Amino acid sequence: xxxxxxxxxxxxxxxxxxxxxxxxxxxxxxxxxxxxxxxxxxxxxxxxxxxxxxxxxxxxxxxxxxxxxxxxxxxxxxxxxxxxxxxxxxxxxxxxxxxxxxxxxxxxxxxxxxxxxxxxxxxxxxxxxxxxxxxxxxxxxxxxxxxxxxxxxxxxxxxxxxxxxxxxxxxxxxxxxxxxxxxxxxxxxxxxxxxxxxxxxxxxxxxxxxxxxxxxxxxxxxxxxxxxxxxxxxxxxxxxxxxxxxxxxxxxxxxxxxxxxxxxxxxxxxxxxxxxxxxxxxxxxxxxxxxxxxxxxxxxxxxxxxxxxxxxxxxxxxxxxxxxxxxxxxxxxxxxxxxxxxxxxxxxxxxxxxxxxxxxxxxxxxxxxxxxxxxxxxxxxxxxxxxxxxxxxxxxxxxxxxxxxxxxxxxxxxxxxxxxxxxxxxxxxxxxxxxxxxxxxxxxxxxxxxxxxxxxxxxxxxxxxxxxxxxxxxxx
Amino acid sequence: xxxxxxxxxxxxxxxxxxxxxxxxxxxxxxxxxxxxxxxxxxxxxxxxxxxxxxxxxxxxxxxxxxxxxxxxxxxxxxxxxxxxxxxxxxxxxxxxx
Numbered sequence: 348x349x350x351x352x353x354x355x356x357x358x359x360x361x362x363x364x365x366x367x368x369x370x371x372x373x374x375x376x377x378x379x380x381x382x383x384x385x386x387x388x389x390x391x392x393x394x395x396x397x398x399x400x401x402x403x404x405x406x407x408x409x410x411x412x413x414x415x416x417x418x419x420x421x422x423x424x425x426x427x428x429x430x431x432x433x434x435x436x437x438x439x440x441x442x443x444x445x446x447x448x449x450x451x452x453x454x455x456x457x458x459x460x461x462x463x464x465x466x467x468x469x470x471x472x473x474x475x476x477x478x479x480x481x482x483x484x485x486x487x488x489x490x491x492x493x494x495x496x497x498x499x500x501x502x503x504x505x506x507x508x509x510x511x512x513x514x515x516x517x518x519x520x521x522x523x524x525x526x527x528x529x530x531x532x533x534x535x536x537x538x539x540x541x542x543x544x545x546x547x548x549x550x551x552x553x554x555x556x557x558x559x560x561x562x563x564x565x566x567x568x569x570x571x572x573x574x575x576x577x578x579x580x581x582x583x584x585x586x587x588x589x590x591x592x593x594x595x596x597x598x599x600x601x602x603x604x605x606x607x608x609x610x611x612x613x614x615x616x617x618x619x620x621x622x623x624x625x626x627x628x629x630x631x632x633x634x635x636x637x638x639x640x641x642x643x644x645x646x647x648x649x650x651x652x653x654x655x656x657x658x659x660x661x662x663x664x665x666x667x668x669x670x671x672x673x674x675x676x677x678x679x680x681x682x683x684x685x686x687x688x689x690x691x692x693x694x695x696x697x698x699x700x701x702x703x704x705x706x707x708x709x710x711x712x713x714x715x716x717x718x719x720x721x722x723x724x725x726x727x728x729x730x731x732x733x734x735x736x737x738x739x740x741x742x743x744x745x746x747x748x749x750x751x752x753x754x755x756x757x758x759x760x761x762x763x764x765x766x767x768x769x770x771x772x773x774x775x776x777x778x779x780x781x782x783x784x785x786x787x788x789x790x791x792x793x794x795x796x797x798x799x800x801x802x803x804x805x806x807x808x809x810x811x812x813x814x815x816x817x818x819x820x821x822x823x
Numbered sequence: 824x825x826x827x828x829x830x831x832x833x834x835x836x837x838x839x840x841x842x843x844x845x846x847x848x849x850x851x852x853x854x855x856x857x858x859x860x861x862x863x864x865x866x867x868x869x870x871x872x873x874x875x876x877x878x879x880x881x882x883x884x885x886x887x888x889x890x891x892x893x894x895x896x897x898x899x900x901x902x903x904x905x906x907x908x909x910x911x912x913x914x915x916x917x918x919x920x
Contacts, residue, residue, distance in 0.1 A: 446904065447904070449896050449900040449901055449904060450894065450895070450900075541880070542879050542880055543880050556877055556878065556879065582887060582892075583894075585882075585885040586878075586880070586882060586885075588880055588882070647868075650864065653861060653862040653863075653864050653865050654865065656858060656861070656862055657862050657865070664839060671840070672906065673905075673906070673907075673913060673915050674904075674905060674906075674913065675904040675905060675906070676904075676906075677906075678906035678907065682916055683916065684916050684917060684918065684919070685915050685916045685917065685918045686918075687916070688915065688916045689840040690836075690840045690841060690842045691842050693839075693840050693841050693842075694841045694842030694843060695842070697841070702841055702843075702847070702851070703851065703855070703858075705839045705841065706835045706839055706841070706851060706855055707855060707858055707859070709835050709838050709839045710859070713835075719866070720865075722875055723865050723866070723868075723870070724865060725875030725876055725877055726870040726873050726874065726875045726876075727865050727868050727870060728875070728876045729870070729873045729874060729875060729876045730868070730870060730873055732879070733873075764854055764857075764858065765854075765858060765861055768858075779879075781879030781880055805879075805880060
């Protein structure tokens, strides 16, 4: 990654706390960078007023000798599906355009409690449905490495914003790869935790059995520092799990003696040769550093995309049923009856991909098809989880590419939904199994970034961060 | 599975409460058929002896005390975002045409 105007997050906040840097200046620096790079379309809206007020109160507290949090004065950017005060939360959809949240998401509350300052909301595929940000109802974000290409998605705005140096970190969400794949496409670190490690309260829901909060950062250390603040149980999200008692910071880099499985099914047909080359060199570098890297086969892994595109649309169709034009957000004004208000509000408010997923979900859950599609998919999911569990009896980590290709051109896959879905073919497996996974910059192919995918057993997020840190050092 | 018909798409749209334009009906007929054909690959997968998974971390029956907690969001905060209201109630269209 290129030199950054931001210090590592731990150092940056330490300097603010010590009075060497002012939160107000950091906020201006972030806003200025966002303005200077707005042609990339990474950002939907900035939150200048609230950010400046918060910065002033943090600076005043420090001046008065009061204790401030461990992210004091650190600006960040949230994907626009997090409910945040001071700005609309649109999920990049016409359906939610104009929606201002009556409360904030738990992770935003936790970050603010430690003094972090949200300066902007980042672009995404509408309702997080997509792999390129081309499904945003507003605009497509450009890849900083090549503006003719997509940044990946759905957290493409967040990933691009980090590479464009707009803030020290950004939040994303990952349902089937939406943090990892854009991180791979733009060249930053994208972290997807164990399912349930962070609260989803106050985030626009996509598919509840795989949705997680993720981070986009320059380094694994920055990711660890942020995760340490936001991880853990939340009474507002019953699916949350306990945080690691050891925490997530100060994780030593660890490579020597690690048993690493290179996933055979992720290295075969369909993977761009340039991507495979980068991943093989990473595996060689790990071997040279004392890791035991061997090939491993998970025969059901190629089925994961089919499982995903049954399970996820089913959950999407259920979660999006709340957008009925009656309680909040877009409502069709000229309906004569309640039913017409529902159908017109949804028909006009949702974009093409949301409608597509709602209808697939409705189909696979409908009477007569439920067993053949939904129940079958959830059972193949079990088979897939069993294969991951078997692999983790032999290996500490599994590796491979994050996506089969580097960033594709804007428009290249836009007219073929199935082709677009294939961009997620490697990231959906760990999502269905609830496994923590990370994308670490591993090199380039034709000058475009390639990310290394590292996957770990459930609840071993701390070990994964240590592995990522070691990988970062070897691949830098 | 055979390709979806126009009537299948209309039925799905009706179940999902979506209006579709003529153009969209044909577009989704073709796209949804392709996607459903792709996921057909699960049909012949042997899953003998396996149960479906819907919750991956093994959590069951997460309970809390049944007590009122103030989260700082008032009914008025929620009414503020309602598209159409009268007094303190959500106003909807009549149900029978």
